[in-house]
Amino acid sequence: MAPRMGRQPLTTRAALSHVALRLFLERGFERTTVDDIARAAGIGRRTLFRYFPSKNDLPWGDFDAELARMRAILAATDTAVSLVDALARAVVEFNRFPPEEAPFHRERMNLLLNVPALVAHSALRYAEWRRVVSDFAAGRLGVAVDAIEPTVIGWVFLGASLAAYEQWLRSDNSNLIELLESALLLLKEGFAPGELPTVEPGGRT
Amino acid sequence: MAPRMGRQPLTTRAALSHVALRLFLERGFERTTVDDIARAAGIGRRTLFRYFPSKNDLPWGDFDAELARMRAILAATDTAVSLVDALARAVVEFNRFPPEEAPFHRERMNLLLNVPALVAHSALRYAEWRRVVSDFAAGRLGVAVDAIEPTVIGWVFLGASLAAYEQWLRSDNSNLIELLESALLLLKEGFAPGELPTVEPGGRT
DNA sequence: ATACTTTCGGCACTGAGTGCCACTAGTCTG
DNA sequence: CAGACTAGTGGCACTCAGTGCCGAAAGTAT
Structure with missing residues (x-):
């Protein structure tokens, strides 16, 4: 069924970038915390940092x-x-x-x-x-x-x-x-x- | 004697930039903390941030x-x-x-x-x-x-x-x-x- | 001396980013 | 089906940059 071995990823870089972009537009970049984004995406903060090395990278997709x-x-x-x-x-x-x-x-x-x-x-x-x-x-x-x-x-x-x-x-x-x-x-x-x-x-x- | 009113500044931007540059060369930028620089310059960490808005600004003088x-x-x-x-x-x-x-x-x-x-x-x-x-x-x-x-x-x-x-x-x-x-x-x-x-x-x- | 002005720096807090590690959710082999 | 293996998840604790607050220190002016 699933192509690779091991547990399947919960989300994608594109999806996270999308969620982050929406929040940045709503509340502004500075007033959006990484916790906010992780929560909105339904994943842990720690996990988000495995998809993107920094908050600044999120808009870049x-x-x-x-x-x-x-x-x-x-x-x-x-x-x-x-x-x-x-x-x-x-x-x-x-x-x-x-x-x-x-x-x-x-x-x-x-x-x-x-x-x-x-x-x-x-x-x-x-x-x-x-x-x-x-x-x-x-x-x-x-x-x-x-x-x-x-x-x-x-x-x-x-x-x-x-x-x-x-x-x-x-x-x-x-x-x-x-x-x-x-x-x-x-x-x-x-x-x-x-x-x-x-x-x-x-x-x- | 002193030109302005109030307490005289303990140091200068140039002196701090100088101290920081020396430490950056010795230990590398990332492995030098703002505390290190403040200590080396003989001022408080809080004071350093009044001279420079960020660690990144120090090399710029x-x-x-x-x-x-x-x-x-x-x-x-x-x-x-x-x-x-x-x-x-x-x-x-x-x-x-x-x-x-x-x-x-x-x-x-x-x-x-x-x-x-x-x-x-x-x-x-x-x-x-x-x-x-x-x-x-x-x-x-x-x-x-x-x-x-x-x-x-x-x-x-x-x-x-x-x-x-x-x-x-x-x-x-x-x-x-x-x-x-x-x-x-x-x-x-x-x-x-x-x-x-x-x-x-x-x-x- | 006293008032005033400016700098200093400690304290406590927020928020980004990281190392560690146990847990979860899958696949693969026998 | 059981057990081994593999890859993603996320909690916890920590470091470090940067900020707001506020009282103390060190000057000048009267």
């Missing part, structure tokens, strides 16, 4: 699987596509998801980009993501992963992605994919002198 | 003052200098320090870039730094600070700086300023297709 997906997208890219284009396409593809999941994803990112404890913790997840990008770039450029070019490229694509996410969260009716594309376009157009127009001051919002 | 310096450097830049050049020069200037402080700064950055708790926490400090860059960029471009261009620019310069720091820490006899300049040059040369040379392998350093 199964990010390892997402990273594997990113790696797969890059690996499947035609080698005729330039490095920058390959990464730009992969970033866009990586952040595509069914429209019905948008509200969920939106709230998750709202937490990750605004709750200080999560902003801090996310640096560790971003580092893993940058590593995927750097690995790919290093392979394409024929240099070591810890060389300066792949490292900068990792940072630059992360920055563009997060800048797009911040824009996305700022207005209700914006399109994440479009924002990502325009952020990535900024990278491609580069920062050569004069190319970023030296607009006359005063045009704030 | 007085970063607010550093940020003010960065702002001042940017404000003093000739408006004839392009945005990207202005930021590049400011980044280099910001990271210049007396050579005798190099070993100290090196160990501090070694902790900040390698201890997971500090890598995470540092995201909050980096956000403040990015904000300084974005503010300047927004002013020059005549757009809102929360527009996408200044945000991307903040990320991109942060990434270049940290990539240079990682290189710096990797080898004993490297020059931080030179590494920063070459990382920033990568940004200026841009990421247009074909512009990142498909270098033949082997060119590490």
Whole structure:
């Protein structure tokens, strides 16, 4: 009947992430204790810490699987596509998801980009993501992963992605994919002198 | 005699940061408790938390003052200098320090870039730094600070700086300023297709 | 001396995260 | 079916970071 030996797990990472997310939205991240989440999920506090190493990891769900997906997208890219284009396409593809999941994803990112404890913790997840990008770039450029070019490229694509996410969260009716594309376009157009127009001051919002 | 009213402070942020840094190097960050640091500094644990809001902030010392310096450097830049050049020069200037402080700064950055708790926490400090860059960029471009261009620019310069720091820490006899300049040059040369040379392998350093 | 102001630090508490270990719920073998 | 084996569960006790409270200490001003 059951596939594996031994006792079957009571729940899943996804289910716990879901429960936690709901509580975080209801009461706020700081005012939700790990006990609250475990109780709401019907498991022991000790057990919860076997599914997730920390409270901060709960909103991230199964990010390892997402990273594997990113790696797969890059690996499947035609080698005729330039490095920058390959990464730009992969970033866009990586952040595509069914429209019905948008509200969920939106709230998750709202937490990750605004709750200080999560902003801090996310640096560790971003580092893993940058590593995927750097690995790919290093392979394409024929240099070591810890060389300066792949490292900068990792940072630059992360920055563009997060800048797009911040824009996305700022207005209700914006399109994440479009924002990502325009952020990535900024990278491609580069920062050569004069190319970023030296607009006359005063045009704030 | 004493300048202010009331009891005089027993110590300073700088002194505490110094004591903490020494202990972190001796025993490691995780195995040093806040009690250890307070005891070594000859103050109460409760008092230490009035000087620094968290253990993670100790290695950073007085970063607010550093940020003010960065702002001042940017404000003093000739408006004839392009945005990207202005930021590049400011980044280099910001990271210049007396050579005798190099070993100290090196160990501090070694902790900040390698201890997971500090890598995470540092995201909050980096956000403040990015904000300084974005503010300047927004002013020059005549757009809102929360527009996408200044945000991307903040990320991109942060990434270049940290990539240079990682290189710096990797080898004993490297020059931080030179590494920063070459990382920033990568940004200026841009990421247009074909512009990142498909270098033949082997060119590490 | 006395009032006032500021820093200090002890105490008690919350909450995250961990090591240990017995218990539970399954499968597998004979 | 009994017993061996295996993997998930969760209670307990502990460490450590961080906070609120409040009285004591160490200064200055009058």
